[in-house]
Amino acid sequence: MRRDTLTLQARYVFPVENPPIEDGVVCIQQGRIGWVGPASDRPGDLDLGNVAIVPGFVNAHTHLELASLDSQKTQGNLERASRTGSEDEVAWLRRVVDQRRKGSNQTLKESVGHNLKASIEAGTTLLADTTTAGLSWEQVAGASLRAVVFAELIGLKRYRGLQTSDAAWNWLATIRPETQVAACARPGLSPHAPYSTSEWLYHKAAGSRLPLSTHLAEMPEELRLLEHRDGPLRQFLEDMDAWDEDWEPLGPRPADYVRRGELRDADWVIAHGTYFDPSEFWQLRPEAAPNDHRVAVAFCPRTHARFGHAPHPYRAMLEKGVVVCLGTDSLASSPSLSILDEIRFLHHRDPSLSGELLLTMATLFGAWALRAETATGSLRPGKAADLAIIPLPDRSSADPHCLVLESDEPVLATVFEGDFVTGPWMGI
Ligand SMILES: [Zn+2]
Numbered sequence: 001m002r003r004d005t006l007t008l009q010a011r012y013v014f015p016v017e018n019p020p021i022e023d024g025v026v027c028i029q030q031g032r033i034g035w036v037g038p039a040s041d042r043p044g045d046l047d048l049g050n051v052a053i054v055p056g057f058v059n060a061h062t063h064l065e066l067a068s069l070d071s072q073k074t075q076g077n078l079e080r081a082s083r084t085g086s087e088d089e090v091a092w093l094r095r096v097v098d099q100r101r102k103g104s105n106q107t108l109k110e111s112v113g114h115n116l117k118a119s120i121e122a123g124t125t126l127l128a129d130t131t132t133a134g135l136s137w138e139q140v141a142g143a144s145l146r147a148v149v150f151a152e153l154i155g156l157k158r159y160r161g162l163q164t165s166d167a168a169w170n171w172l173a174t175i176r177p178e179t180q181v182a183a184c185a186r187p188g189l190s191p192h193a194p195y196s197t198s199e200w201l202y203h204k205a206a207g208s209r210l211p212l213s214t215h216l217a218e219m220p221e222e223l224r225l226l227e228h229r230d231g232p233l234r235q236f237l238e239d240m241d242a243w244d245e246d247w248e249p250l251g252p253r254p255a256d257y258v259r260r261g262e263l264r265d266a267d268w269v270i271a272h273g274t275y276f277d278p279s280e281f282w283q284l285r286p287e288a289a290p291n292d293h294r295v296a297v298a299f300c301p302r303t304h305a306r307f308g309h310a311p312h313p314y315r316a317m318l319e320k321g322v323v324v325c326l327g328t329d330s331l332a333s334s335p336s337l338s339i340l341d342e343i344r345f346l347h348h349r350d351p352s353l354s355g356e357l358l359l360t361m362a363t364l365f366g367a368w369a370l371r372a373e374t375a376t377g378s379l380r381p382g383k384a385a386d387l388a389i390i391p392l393p394d395r396s397s398a399d400p401h402c403l404v405l406e407s408d409e410p411v412l413a414t415v416f417e418g419d420f421v422t423g424p425w426m427g428i
Contacts, residue, residue, distance in 0.1 A: 009044025009048060016363050022038075056123055057340060059128065060298035061269065061329060062337060064131065066096065086308025094236065121422045124338075126370060129148075132152055153192065161197070188212060194216065198244070207262070211267045216254045217276045254280070258284075267293055270295065273297040274309050284297060299326055303328070324361060343405060355405055359404075387414070389413040
Protein backbone atom coordinates (compact mmCIF):
# COMPACT_ATOMS: atom_id res chain seq x y z
CA MET A 1 0.00 0.00 0.00
CA ARG A 2 1.25 3.43 -0.88
CA ARG A 3 2.62 5.46 1.99
CA ASP A 4 1.25 8.93 2.51
CA THR A 5 4.69 10.32 3.27
CA LEU A 6 8.12 9.15 2.16
CA THR A 7 11.35 11.07 2.59
CA LEU A 8 14.16 10.14 0.20
CA GLN A 9 17.74 10.89 1.13
CA ALA A 10 20.62 11.13 -1.37
CA ARG A 11 24.21 12.29 -1.61
CA TYR A 12 23.00 15.19 -3.75
CA VAL A 13 19.59 16.69 -4.46
CA PHE A 14 19.32 19.06 -7.44
CA PRO A 15 16.19 21.20 -7.05
CA VAL A 16 17.09 23.10 -10.29
CA GLU A 17 15.51 26.36 -9.12
CA ASN A 18 17.96 26.41 -6.19
CA PRO A 19 21.58 25.24 -5.75
CA PRO A 20 22.37 21.54 -5.27
CA ILE A 21 22.03 20.24 -1.70
CA GLU A 22 24.72 17.87 -0.43
CA ASP A 23 23.29 15.10 1.71
CA GLY A 24 19.79 16.26 0.82
CA VAL A 25 16.29 14.93 1.19
CA VAL A 26 13.08 15.14 -0.81
CA CYS A 27 9.95 14.67 1.24
CA ILE A 28 7.06 13.23 -0.78
CA GLN A 29 3.52 13.69 0.48
CA GLN A 30 0.72 11.95 -1.42
CA GLY A 31 2.62 12.07 -4.68
CA ARG A 32 3.71 15.68 -4.36
CA ILE A 33 6.88 17.31 -3.14
CA GLY A 34 6.31 18.45 0.43
CA TRP A 35 9.75 19.70 1.36
CA VAL A 36 13.32 19.75 -0.01
CA GLY A 37 16.35 20.45 2.17
CA PRO A 38 19.36 19.06 4.01
CA ALA A 39 19.16 15.73 5.84
CA SER A 40 20.55 17.50 8.90
CA ASP A 41 17.17 19.25 9.21
CA ARG A 42 15.05 16.22 8.48
CA PRO A 43 16.58 12.74 8.05
CA GLY A 44 15.25 10.54 5.25
CA ASP A 45 13.13 7.40 5.68
CA LEU A 46 14.96 5.81 2.76
CA ASP A 47 18.63 6.54 2.11
CA LEU A 48 19.28 5.94 -1.59
CA GLY A 49 23.03 6.29 -1.06
CA ASN A 50 25.56 7.66 -3.55
CA VAL A 51 23.04 9.02 -6.03
CA ALA A 52 21.65 12.30 -7.30
CA ILE A 53 17.95 13.08 -7.15
CA VAL A 54 17.01 15.38 -10.03
CA PRO A 55 13.60 16.35 -11.44
CA GLY A 56 12.35 13.85 -14.01
CA PHE A 57 13.71 14.68 -17.46
CA VAL A 58 11.62 16.35 -20.15
CA ASN A 59 12.02 15.04 -23.68
CA ALA A 60 10.46 17.85 -25.73
CA HIS A 61 10.77 16.17 -29.11
CA THR A 62 10.67 12.53 -30.10
CA HIS A 63 8.87 10.08 -32.37
CA LEU A 64 8.21 6.90 -30.39
CA GLU A 65 6.88 5.01 -33.43
CA LEU A 66 10.24 5.12 -35.23
CA ALA A 67 12.86 2.42 -34.77
CA SER A 68 16.57 2.57 -35.48
CA LEU A 69 17.51 2.59 -39.16
CA ASP A 70 21.08 1.51 -38.69
CA SER A 71 20.53 -2.12 -39.59
CA GLN A 72 19.19 -0.90 -42.94
CA LYS A 73 22.04 1.46 -43.66
CA THR A 74 22.96 1.24 -47.30
CA GLN A 75 26.53 0.91 -48.42
CA GLY A 76 26.31 4.31 -50.10
CA ASN A 77 25.30 5.99 -46.88
CA LEU A 78 27.99 4.23 -44.92
CA GLU A 79 30.59 5.29 -47.44
CA ARG A 80 29.39 8.87 -47.43
CA ALA A 81 29.31 8.92 -43.64
CA SER A 82 32.86 7.58 -43.41
CA ARG A 83 34.07 10.18 -45.94
CA THR A 84 32.46 13.20 -44.38
CA GLY A 85 31.94 12.08 -40.79
CA SER A 86 28.24 12.87 -41.16
CA GLU A 87 25.18 11.69 -43.02
CA ASP A 88 23.19 13.31 -45.81
CA GLU A 89 19.89 14.33 -44.21
CA VAL A 90 17.74 14.18 -47.34
CA ALA A 91 19.00 10.62 -48.01
CA TRP A 92 18.15 9.83 -44.38
CA LEU A 93 14.63 11.22 -44.88
CA ARG A 94 14.11 8.78 -47.74
CA ARG A 95 14.97 5.91 -45.39
CA VAL A 96 12.61 7.17 -42.68
CA VAL A 97 9.75 7.45 -45.18
CA ASP A 98 10.59 3.95 -46.38
CA GLN A 99 10.48 2.60 -42.81
CA ARG A 100 7.11 4.21 -42.17
CA ARG A 101 5.59 3.01 -45.44
CA LYS A 102 6.70 -0.55 -44.76
CA GLY A 103 5.57 -0.53 -41.13
CA SER A 104 2.08 -1.70 -40.21
CA ASN A 105 0.21 -0.06 -37.35
CA GLN A 106 1.13 -3.13 -35.34
CA THR A 107 4.89 -2.76 -35.87
CA LEU A 108 4.66 0.99 -35.19
CA LYS A 109 2.83 0.30 -31.92
CA GLU A 110 5.47 -2.25 -30.96
CA SER A 111 8.08 0.48 -31.41
CA VAL A 112 5.98 2.85 -29.30
CA GLY A 113 5.80 0.29 -26.48
CA HIS A 114 9.50 -0.45 -26.55
CA ASN A 115 10.53 3.21 -26.81
CA LEU A 116 8.09 4.33 -24.13
CA LYS A 117 9.58 1.83 -21.70
CA ALA A 118 13.12 2.94 -22.60
CA SER A 119 12.13 6.59 -22.12
CA ILE A 120 10.74 6.01 -18.64
CA GLU A 121 13.77 3.93 -17.69
CA ALA A 122 15.92 6.87 -18.84
CA GLY A 123 14.24 9.09 -16.22
CA THR A 124 11.76 10.80 -18.56
CA THR A 125 8.62 11.94 -16.76
CA LEU A 126 7.35 14.39 -19.40
CA LEU A 127 7.49 13.60 -23.07
CA ALA A 128 6.37 15.20 -26.32
CA ASP A 129 5.63 12.54 -28.90
CA THR A 130 4.91 13.18 -32.56
CA THR A 131 2.87 10.37 -34.06
CA THR A 132 0.80 9.38 -37.08
CA ALA A 133 -2.88 10.19 -36.51
CA GLY A 134 -2.66 9.76 -32.74
CA LEU A 135 -1.35 6.20 -33.09
CA SER A 136 0.68 6.30 -29.84
CA TRP A 137 -2.05 7.97 -27.74
CA GLU A 138 -3.48 5.05 -25.80
CA GLN A 139 -0.06 3.62 -24.94
CA VAL A 140 1.40 6.98 -23.93
CA ALA A 141 -1.68 8.14 -22.02
CA GLY A 142 -1.71 4.84 -20.13
CA ALA A 143 1.95 5.03 -19.11
CA SER A 144 3.54 6.42 -15.95
CA LEU A 145 4.53 9.82 -17.29
CA ARG A 146 3.12 13.12 -18.49
CA ALA A 147 2.88 13.69 -22.20
CA VAL A 148 1.73 15.81 -25.07
CA VAL A 149 0.92 13.65 -28.09
CA PHE A 150 1.13 15.58 -31.37
CA ALA A 151 -0.66 14.06 -34.37
CA GLU A 152 1.30 14.76 -37.52
CA LEU A 153 -0.16 16.83 -40.36
CA ILE A 154 1.64 16.39 -43.64
CA GLY A 155 1.13 17.00 -47.33
CA LEU A 156 1.94 19.61 -49.94
CA LYS A 157 -0.67 18.11 -52.22
CA ARG A 158 -4.22 18.93 -51.24
CA TYR A 159 -5.49 15.35 -51.11
CA ARG A 160 -2.58 14.22 -48.93
CA GLY A 161 -3.10 17.12 -46.53
CA LEU A 162 -6.80 16.27 -46.32
CA GLN A 163 -5.99 12.63 -45.55
CA THR A 164 -3.69 13.49 -42.66
CA SER A 165 -5.91 16.23 -41.24
CA ASP A 166 -9.01 14.01 -41.41
CA ALA A 167 -7.10 11.27 -39.61
CA ALA A 168 -5.88 13.70 -36.95
CA TRP A 169 -9.32 15.22 -36.33
CA ASN A 170 -10.92 11.77 -36.24
CA TRP A 171 -8.46 10.90 -33.48
CA LEU A 172 -9.14 14.15 -31.62
CA ALA A 173 -12.87 13.38 -31.74
CA THR A 174 -12.24 10.17 -29.79
CA ILE A 175 -10.65 12.06 -26.88
CA ARG A 176 -12.99 13.36 -24.25
CA PRO A 177 -11.76 14.56 -20.90
CA GLU A 178 -14.11 12.24 -19.03
CA THR A 179 -12.91 9.14 -20.90
CA GLN A 180 -9.27 10.13 -21.06
CA VAL A 181 -7.06 7.20 -20.10
CA ALA A 182 -4.83 9.44 -18.03
CA ALA A 183 -5.23 13.02 -16.95
CA CYS A 184 -1.51 13.49 -17.54
CA ALA A 185 -1.67 13.30 -21.34
CA ARG A 186 -2.80 16.07 -23.66
CA PRO A 187 -3.38 16.02 -27.42
CA GLY A 188 -1.64 18.36 -29.83
CA LEU A 189 -0.98 18.74 -33.56
CA SER A 190 2.23 18.81 -35.52
CA PRO A 191 2.39 20.27 -39.01
CA HIS A 192 5.49 18.32 -39.98
CA ALA A 193 7.77 20.88 -41.66
CA PRO A 194 7.60 23.71 -44.21
CA TYR A 195 8.96 21.49 -46.96
CA SER A 196 6.34 18.77 -46.43
CA THR A 197 3.25 20.58 -45.18
CA SER A 198 1.23 23.17 -47.01
CA GLU A 199 0.26 26.55 -45.62
CA TRP A 200 -3.40 25.75 -45.00
CA LEU A 201 -2.49 22.87 -42.68
CA TYR A 202 -0.41 25.23 -40.53
CA HIS A 203 -3.37 27.62 -40.34
CA LYS A 204 -5.80 24.81 -39.59
CA ALA A 205 -3.54 23.56 -36.79
CA ALA A 206 -3.32 27.06 -35.31
CA GLY A 207 -7.11 27.34 -35.38
CA SER A 208 -7.44 24.20 -33.24
CA ARG A 209 -6.22 26.01 -30.07
CA LEU A 210 -4.18 22.90 -29.24
CA PRO A 211 -0.45 22.87 -28.47
CA LEU A 212 1.56 22.68 -31.69
CA SER A 213 4.95 21.44 -32.76
CA THR A 214 6.84 21.59 -36.04
CA HIS A 215 10.27 20.85 -37.49
CA LEU A 216 11.70 24.20 -38.49
CA ALA A 217 14.97 25.70 -39.74
CA GLU A 218 16.23 22.14 -39.76
CA MET A 219 18.56 22.06 -42.77
CA PRO A 220 19.96 24.34 -45.46
CA GLU A 221 17.92 22.50 -48.08
CA GLU A 222 14.75 23.78 -46.35
CA LEU A 223 15.91 27.41 -46.66
CA ARG A 224 16.69 26.85 -50.32
CA LEU A 225 13.26 25.41 -50.97
CA LEU A 226 11.54 28.30 -49.19
CA GLU A 227 13.57 30.90 -51.08
CA HIS A 228 13.91 29.31 -54.51
CA ARG A 229 11.47 26.34 -54.66
CA ASP A 230 14.26 24.04 -55.77
CA GLY A 231 17.17 21.95 -54.53
CA PRO A 232 17.51 18.43 -53.05
CA LEU A 233 14.25 18.61 -51.07
CA ARG A 234 12.27 19.38 -54.22
CA GLN A 235 13.93 16.42 -55.92
CA PHE A 236 13.10 14.26 -52.89
CA LEU A 237 9.45 15.37 -52.99
CA GLU A 238 9.21 14.80 -56.75
CA ASP A 239 10.66 11.31 -56.35
CA MET A 240 8.05 10.59 -53.65
CA ASP A 241 5.30 12.00 -55.91
CA ALA A 242 4.67 14.50 -53.12
CA TRP A 243 5.66 17.73 -54.90
CA ASP A 244 2.88 20.19 -55.76
CA GLU A 245 3.61 22.52 -58.70
CA ASP A 246 1.32 25.16 -57.21
CA TRP A 247 2.90 25.13 -53.74
CA GLU A 248 3.91 28.47 -52.34
CA PRO A 249 5.71 28.80 -49.02
CA LEU A 250 3.95 30.58 -46.20
CA GLY A 251 6.84 33.02 -46.20
CA PRO A 252 10.47 33.14 -47.24
CA ARG A 253 11.86 32.60 -43.72
CA PRO A 254 11.31 29.71 -41.28
CA ALA A 255 10.09 32.06 -38.53
CA ASP A 256 7.13 32.97 -40.76
CA TYR A 257 5.74 29.50 -40.03
CA VAL A 258 5.21 30.24 -36.34
CA ARG A 259 5.03 34.04 -36.19
CA ARG A 260 2.93 35.16 -39.13
CA GLY A 261 -0.65 36.31 -38.42
CA GLU A 262 -2.80 33.89 -36.45
CA LEU A 263 0.06 31.40 -36.25
CA ARG A 264 1.30 33.49 -33.33
CA ASP A 265 -1.86 32.59 -31.39
CA ALA A 266 -0.66 29.12 -30.44
CA ASP A 267 1.94 27.38 -28.28
CA TRP A 268 4.79 26.16 -30.48
CA VAL A 269 7.57 23.70 -29.79
CA ILE A 270 10.04 24.09 -32.64
CA ALA A 271 12.14 21.01 -33.28
CA HIS A 272 15.77 21.78 -34.23
CA GLY A 273 15.85 25.48 -35.21
CA THR A 274 19.48 25.26 -36.34
CA TYR A 275 19.17 27.60 -39.31
CA PHE A 276 17.22 30.50 -37.88
CA ASP A 277 19.02 33.69 -38.75
CA PRO A 278 20.12 35.64 -35.65
CA SER A 279 17.84 38.46 -36.86
CA GLU A 280 14.90 36.07 -36.27
CA PHE A 281 15.79 35.19 -32.65
CA TRP A 282 13.76 38.04 -31.19
CA GLN A 283 10.64 36.53 -32.76
CA LEU A 284 11.26 33.34 -30.77
CA ARG A 285 11.41 35.02 -27.37
CA PRO A 286 8.46 34.36 -25.04
CA GLU A 287 7.71 38.10 -25.04
CA ALA A 288 7.11 37.97 -28.79
CA ALA A 289 4.15 35.63 -28.33
CA PRO A 290 0.85 37.40 -27.57
CA ASN A 291 -1.53 36.46 -24.75
CA ASP A 292 0.90 34.19 -22.90
CA HIS A 293 1.27 31.91 -25.91
CA ARG A 294 4.54 30.08 -25.82
CA VAL A 295 7.31 29.39 -28.25
CA ALA A 296 10.38 27.31 -27.50
CA VAL A 297 13.13 25.56 -29.44
CA ALA A 298 13.69 21.84 -28.81
CA PHE A 299 17.33 21.21 -29.64
CA CYS A 300 18.26 17.57 -30.30
CA PRO A 301 22.06 17.54 -29.85
CA ARG A 302 23.06 14.06 -31.02
CA THR A 303 20.70 14.13 -34.00
CA HIS A 304 22.12 17.52 -34.90
CA ALA A 305 25.65 16.09 -34.75
CA ARG A 306 24.74 13.10 -36.90
CA PHE A 307 24.06 15.25 -39.96
CA GLY A 308 27.11 17.48 -39.75
CA HIS A 309 25.09 20.70 -39.58
CA ALA A 310 26.40 24.18 -38.93
CA PRO A 311 26.85 24.71 -35.17
CA HIS A 312 23.50 25.02 -33.39
CA PRO A 313 22.99 28.58 -32.11
CA TYR A 314 21.48 27.47 -28.78
CA ARG A 315 23.91 29.52 -26.70
CA ALA A 316 23.20 32.69 -28.69
CA MET A 317 19.46 31.95 -28.50
CA LEU A 318 19.58 31.51 -24.73
CA GLU A 319 21.52 34.76 -24.40
CA LYS A 320 18.77 36.50 -26.41
CA GLY A 321 16.09 35.12 -24.07
CA VAL A 322 14.83 32.24 -26.26
CA VAL A 323 13.72 29.18 -24.27
CA VAL A 324 15.82 26.28 -25.56
CA CYS A 325 14.83 22.88 -24.22
CA LEU A 326 16.00 19.44 -25.29
CA GLY A 327 14.75 16.49 -27.29
CA THR A 328 16.23 13.23 -28.40
CA ASP A 329 14.37 13.06 -31.71
CA SER A 330 13.77 9.43 -32.66
CA LEU A 331 15.91 6.30 -32.63
CA ALA A 332 16.10 6.75 -36.41
CA SER A 333 18.62 9.53 -35.76
CA SER A 334 19.69 9.17 -32.12
CA PRO A 335 21.41 6.29 -30.31
CA SER A 336 19.07 6.47 -27.30
CA LEU A 337 15.99 8.23 -25.94
CA SER A 338 17.83 9.55 -22.89
CA ILE A 339 17.91 13.29 -22.17
CA LEU A 340 20.67 12.56 -19.65
CA ASP A 341 22.74 11.19 -22.55
CA GLU A 342 22.01 14.40 -24.47
CA ILE A 343 23.27 16.72 -21.72
CA ARG A 344 26.32 14.54 -21.14
CA PHE A 345 27.05 14.77 -24.88
CA LEU A 346 26.77 18.58 -24.77
CA HIS A 347 28.94 18.81 -21.66
CA HIS A 348 31.59 16.62 -23.27
CA ARG A 349 31.61 18.82 -26.37
CA ASP A 350 31.63 22.07 -24.46
CA PRO A 351 32.68 21.80 -20.79
CA SER A 352 32.39 25.59 -20.47
CA LEU A 353 28.61 25.29 -20.61
CA SER A 354 27.20 25.53 -17.09
CA GLY A 355 25.94 22.24 -15.66
CA GLU A 356 23.19 24.19 -13.93
CA LEU A 357 21.99 25.53 -17.29
CA LEU A 358 22.14 22.09 -18.92
CA LEU A 359 20.03 20.57 -16.16
CA THR A 360 17.55 23.44 -16.45
CA MET A 361 17.26 22.92 -20.22
CA ALA A 362 16.70 19.20 -19.58
CA THR A 363 13.90 19.77 -17.06
CA LEU A 364 12.31 23.14 -16.30
CA PHE A 365 12.63 24.71 -19.78
CA GLY A 366 11.03 21.64 -21.35
CA ALA A 367 8.24 21.72 -18.77
CA TRP A 368 7.64 25.40 -19.60
CA ALA A 369 7.60 24.67 -23.34
CA LEU A 370 4.92 22.02 -22.76
CA ARG A 371 2.99 24.24 -20.33
CA ALA A 372 3.61 21.91 -17.42
CA GLU A 373 5.99 23.96 -15.29
CA THR A 374 3.48 24.39 -12.50
CA ALA A 375 3.23 20.59 -12.19
CA THR A 376 6.79 19.42 -12.82
CA GLY A 377 10.29 20.39 -14.02
CA SER A 378 11.88 21.29 -10.67
CA LEU A 379 11.84 20.13 -7.06
CA ARG A 380 9.60 22.71 -5.51
CA PRO A 381 7.01 22.02 -2.80
CA GLY A 382 3.59 21.56 -4.36
CA LYS A 383 4.84 20.14 -7.64
CA ALA A 384 4.46 16.45 -8.45
CA ALA A 385 7.22 14.18 -7.15
CA ASP A 386 8.53 13.31 -10.63
CA LEU A 387 12.17 12.33 -10.14
CA ALA A 388 15.14 10.65 -11.76
CA ILE A 389 17.69 8.89 -9.55
CA ILE A 390 21.21 8.85 -11.01
CA PRO A 391 24.17 6.89 -9.55
CA LEU A 392 27.22 9.06 -8.82
CA PRO A 393 30.91 8.16 -9.10
CA ASP A 394 32.97 7.63 -5.94
CA ARG A 395 34.76 10.96 -6.07
CA SER A 396 34.07 14.56 -5.31
CA SER A 397 33.93 17.65 -7.49
CA ALA A 398 33.87 21.39 -6.85
CA ASP A 399 30.78 21.49 -9.07
CA PRO A 400 28.46 18.59 -8.20
CA HIS A 401 26.82 18.88 -11.66
CA CYS A 402 30.06 17.40 -13.01
CA LEU A 403 29.41 14.23 -11.00
CA VAL A 404 26.22 13.74 -13.01
CA LEU A 405 27.64 14.88 -16.34
CA GLU A 406 31.08 13.22 -16.28
CA SER A 407 29.82 9.70 -15.85
CA ASP A 408 28.18 7.14 -18.10
CA GLU A 409 26.05 5.51 -15.42
CA PRO A 410 22.45 5.33 -16.67
CA VAL A 411 19.45 6.46 -14.63
CA LEU A 412 18.92 3.96 -11.82
CA ALA A 413 15.28 4.63 -11.01
CA THR A 414 12.38 6.85 -12.04
CA VAL A 415 9.73 8.21 -9.71
CA PHE A 416 6.40 9.41 -11.10
CA GLU A 417 3.95 11.20 -8.81
CA GLY A 418 5.75 9.78 -5.79
CA ASP A 419 5.89 6.14 -6.94
CA PHE A 420 9.01 4.31 -8.08
CA VAL A 421 8.06 3.18 -11.60
CA THR A 422 11.45 1.66 -12.52
CA GLY A 423 14.53 0.53 -10.61
CA PRO A 424 15.39 -1.38 -7.45
CA TRP A 425 12.96 0.43 -5.11
CA MET A 426 9.77 -0.36 -7.05
CA GLY A 427 6.95 -1.29 -4.70
CA ILE A 428 8.25 0.77 -1.80
ZN1 LIG B 1 11.65 14.97 -35.35
